[in-house]
Amino acid sequence: KIKSPLQIAREKYAPKVPAALKGSVKVVEGDKTQSVADQGEIEKMFPNTYGMPILSFEASDEKKNFPAMNVGVILSGGQAPGGHNVISGLFDGLKTLNSDSKLFGFLGGPSGLTDNEYKELTSDIIDEYRNTGGFDIIGSGRTKLEEESQFDQTLENCKKLDIKALVIIGGDDSNTNAAVLAEYFAAKNAGVQVIGVPKTIDGDLKTDMIETSFGFDTACKVYSELIGNIQRDANSAKKYYHFIKLMGRSASHIALECALQAQPNVAIISEEVEAKNMTLDQVVDQIVEVVVKRAEKGENFGVVLVPEGLVEFIPAMKALIAELNDMLAKYENEVNALDSNKERREFVAGKLSAESSKVFTGLPNSFANQLLLDRDPHGNVQVSMIDTEQLLSDMVKSRVKKLKKEGKFNGKFSGQSHFFGYEGRCAAPSNFDADYTYSLGRTAAVLIANGKTGYMASVRNLTAPADEWIAGGVPVTMLMNMERRHGAMKPVIQKALVKLDGKPFKTFAESRKEWGENTEFVYPGPIQYFGPTEVCDQTTKTLQLEK
Numbered sequence: 433k434i435k436s437p438l439q440i441a442r443e444k445y446a447p448k449v450p451a452a453l454k455g456s457v458k459v460v461e462g463d464k465t466q467s468v469a470d471q472g473e474i475e476k477m478f479p480n481t482y483g484m485p486i487l488s489f490e491a492s493d494e495k496k497n498f499p500a501m502n503v504g505v506i507l508s509g510g511q512a513p514g515g516h517n518v519i520s521g522l523f524d525g526l527k528t529l530n531s532d533s534k535l536f537g538f539l540g541g542p543s544g545l546t547d548n549e550y551k552e553l554t555s556d557i558i559d560e561y562r563n564t565g566g567f568d569i570i571g572s573g574r575t576k577l578e579e580e581s582q583f584d585q586t587l588e589n590c591k592k593l594d595i596k597a598l599v600i601i602g603g604d605d606s607n608t609n610a611a612v613l614a615e616y617f618a619a620k621n622a623g624v625q626v627i628g629v630p631k632t633i634d635g636d637l638k639t640d641m642i643e644t645s646f647g648f649d650t651a652c653k654v655y656s657e658l659i660g661n662i663q664r665d666a667n668s669a670k671k672y673y674h675f676i677k678l679m680g681r682s683a684s685h686i687a688l689e690c691a692l693q694a695q696p697n698v699a700i701i702s703e704e705v706e707a708k709n710m711t712l713d714q715v716v717d718q719i720v721e722v723v724v725k726r727a728e729k730g731e732n733f734g735v736v737l738v739p740e741g742l743v744e745f746i747p748a749m750k751a752l753i754a755e756l757n758d759m760l761a762k763y764e765n766e767v768n769a770l771d772s773n774k775e776r777r778e779f780v781a782g783k784l785s786a787e788s789s790k791v792f793t794g795l796p797n798s799f800a801n802q803l804l805l806d807r808d809p810h811g812n813v814q815v816s817m818i819d820t821e822q823l824l825s826d827m828v829k830s831r832v833k834k835l836k837k838e839g840k841f842n843g844k845f846s847g848q849s850h851f852f853g854y855e856g857r858c859a860a861p862s863n864f865d866a867d868y869t870y871s872l873g874r875t876a877a878v879l880i881a882n883g884k885t886g887y888m889a890s891v892r893n894l895t896a897p898a899d900e901w902i903a904g905g906v907p908v909t910m911l912m913n914m915e916r917r918h919g920a921m922k923p924v925i926q927k928a929l930v931k932l933d934g935k936p937f938k939t940f941a942e943s944r945k946e947w948g949e950n951t952e953f954v955y956p957g958p959i960q961y962f963g964p965t966e967v968c969d970q971t972t973k974t975l976q977l978e979k
């Protein structure tokens with residue numbers, strides 16, 4: 433196999449870990465916990481795993497002997513840089529505790545567990561993937577594990593391999609499933625523990641105890657590099673407005689972080705749009721205002737960042753999408769049986785409330801069609817398939833055309849649209865993500881060896897040097913609340929959205945006027961893996977500001 437010189441050099445990188453993980457570990461129990469909301473209902477649904485204490489690890493002199501154990505691992509959902517290091521950290525952690533322990537990787541995501549598709553991960557395989565991006569070591573998938581028959585099948589397959597614990601590396605939905613599975617196994621006294629690991633580039637799986645999900649750092653750095661490059665191109669040619677949609681299915685953490693890094697002219701933050709009860713037209717107005725101001729200075733170019741999840745945060749669109757989700761779940765067969773998009777749109781419009789029907793029929797057809805696309809297995813709209821950046825560019829274009837006719841705009845407007853998503857999800861992890869994920873893997877091994885279940889591996893104090901990071905575990909039920917999914921109320925991990933009173937957003941809001949009217953672009957450049965620590969080991973601006 434041919435490897436790039438960087439790949440070869442990166443193989444030798446030894447990830448940094450918290451001091452407590454360097455030798456024997458003492459597990460210290462903190463306070464008992466509660467779910468973030470709906471405590472009564474969540475407690476009833478998780479009688480065996482609700483309320484467990486927070487755990488933190490301390491270095492210890494006591495040498496303990498742990499029996500050999502077989503452990504299974506899956507990667508779930510969208511790729512995020514560092515997944516391979518979670519697995520290599522888990523592998524090294526298990527082998528350190530007992531060299532006869534074995535690690536099995538279930539293939540292709542959660543379906544590997546039910547279909548019993550697996551491979552043993554040996555040191556030869558692990559060594560090939562250290563510090564690399566991607567999830568290709570065992571693959572990933574989005575199958576939802578929620579039926580009891582799937583749980584029983586999983587248990588049967590674990591028993592065949594004498595597996596004592598499963599590690600589920602996933603986002604909010606997958607960790608929700610991990611909690612449900614942990615509770616099911618605990619209730620049955622099945623003898624299989626379940627540990628989650630917080631993954632997603634979206635950065636929306638976080639609390640005080642889970643300061644960031646892995647992959648967010650690397651993905652934002654890749655996108656910020658590209659945004660910087662486009663900004664320099666825009667500033668050189670001075671003829672285009674670039675509309676860049678950034679991944680992040682729901683929260684706008686990625687858009688906000690990239691804005692803080694690159695200082696574009698406009699960055700829409702969905703959470704603000706929702707809080708201010710804005711319409712799509714008002715979002716467009718905001719952009720047009722910047723375009724007009726810049727034109728007055730002769731600057732007919734710029735960069736606009738658009739979060740992927742925007743449409744779901746515009747209140748009227750949100751109401752429409754919620755109705756569509758429930759309705760498409762109910763009439764799935766009828767809608768699928770129709771031959772043309774036109775028929776589908778008409779059928780759907782007839783089933784919506786009067787208000788939503790008006791919003792739906794007022795949308796451009798191509799955009800309305802995109803709202804009817806298949807939901808993902810968790811019942812979410814697949815926002816990465818909706819061209820919001822193009823919609824906004826088109827709407828700005830027609831608005832400035834009108835202003836020109838009225839004599840209120842003297843400049844030029846020409847839009848280009850881009851979508852940055854997949855190009856960031858499998859990048860070679862930054863030093864931060866390589867260190868953080870390896871530490872999370874080592875943490876998961878300690879949680880397992882100490883008999884814990886229903887916990888998410890947690891490594892915090894992340895703006896300090898890795899040596900001072902605090903490793904431990906957080907009960908997954910602590911992050912849960914009740915939400916409507918597929919037309920029914922379900923216990924799920926609450927998504928962490930951008931806080932409008934938080935320092936990252938406030939910092940952005942204080943500067944955006946200047947960034948809009950002037951050209952104050954910053955060019956972050958590519959991720960550096962070797963070199964001075966201020967270049968190579970910086971965390972995200974979000975983490976630094978949230979500290």
Ligand code: FBP
Binds near residue numbers: 740
């Ligand atoms: P996860 O929440 O599973 O980590 O996935 C995040 C994400 O990258 C979103 O930003 C994006 O909307 C979605 O995955 C795209 O999914 P797919 O890979 O199925 O197209």
